Amino acid sequence: MSAKVALSPALATGRFFTIWLVTAWYSSNIGVLLLNKYLLSNYGFKYPIFLTMCHMTACSLLSYVAIAWLKLVPMQAIRSRLQLLKIAALSLVFCGSVVSGNVSLRYLPVSFNQAVGATTPFFTAVFAYLMTLRRESWITYITLVPVVTGVIIASGVLGNAKGAVAVVISILIFRNPVSFTGMAGYTLTVIGVILYSESKKLNK
Template identity: 70%
Template sequence: MKNSNSSSSKLFTFGLVAAWYSSNIGVLLLNKYLLSNYGFKYPIFLRMCHMTACSLLSYIAIAWMKMPHLLPSAVSGNVSLKYLPVSFNQAIGATTPFFTAIFGYLMTSKREAWLTYITLIPIVTGVIIASGGEPSFHLFGFIMCIGAMAARPLKSVVQDILLSSEG
């Protein structure tokens, strides 16, 4: 019996992860199509629709299915899709661990192991090289994308501070 519950739990977790990835990729591609190919001029409206859908589905998951859920959001990520290809947007997303380590150090004085900082160097270098070689590079889109990528770890570090403080 225990093995059956364990395998069905793993299958359920796999299904949730697959659904999460699929929905994120779908929203990303749909936003890219609407903003770049279709000429839709309202990225904030798209973010509002996405957040409304996430709120409703989160309510269902939390209230009815008893599943906790955490939703990050950043309008600048949608704005960047109007100017940058999805693949480049995702490549810039590789900088998230870099920003997490930097914000963690600046805001909490928490130091990671030196190996962690050293492993971030090729990641950031790769993004810099990709930026220089990207044929569809757009400075404003790049700034918006970096802002979105930095906002996620900033939010995580602030949440960590708020959740771990005694007050």
């Protein structure tokens, strides 16, 4: 006879809050991606750097509200000049990434943009080795093969669970051409990302 374990109100609330956060993140992330595509490609807005500035300004203001006023996470002070330099470098790289992504949306379908984004684990592993000489296990490198192969196949139009939703919605909205080869490549890419994530978990 199986007994049902009732969740405590606090645990249930925590789970619902987590689900809400994940849903909000997925929705906002995909929404921004599709809105950028519409503004830069379909609507004819030609200022991706200005668009990035709006994104960064909104993120800064809302983050300050969430930290200083709503107290969602504690305020953290910069402890040294080295830490400041690292934060500044990361900010510049991230800003460059967003600018490049926005510019690419003027010329690429959202589906292909997401498929290319799925190669992040591959380039992370490559640069981690080049910069720190840190090697992953052989199985981790093997799982990266379908990631890259999938994107190569998809290049003839289609990265992760979030990307799948963005691809479907973008196809419905922007009418991106979809072929069997493209779908096969995109599917292979997703499988590769899942295998990579699982191999990382096993090696911890």
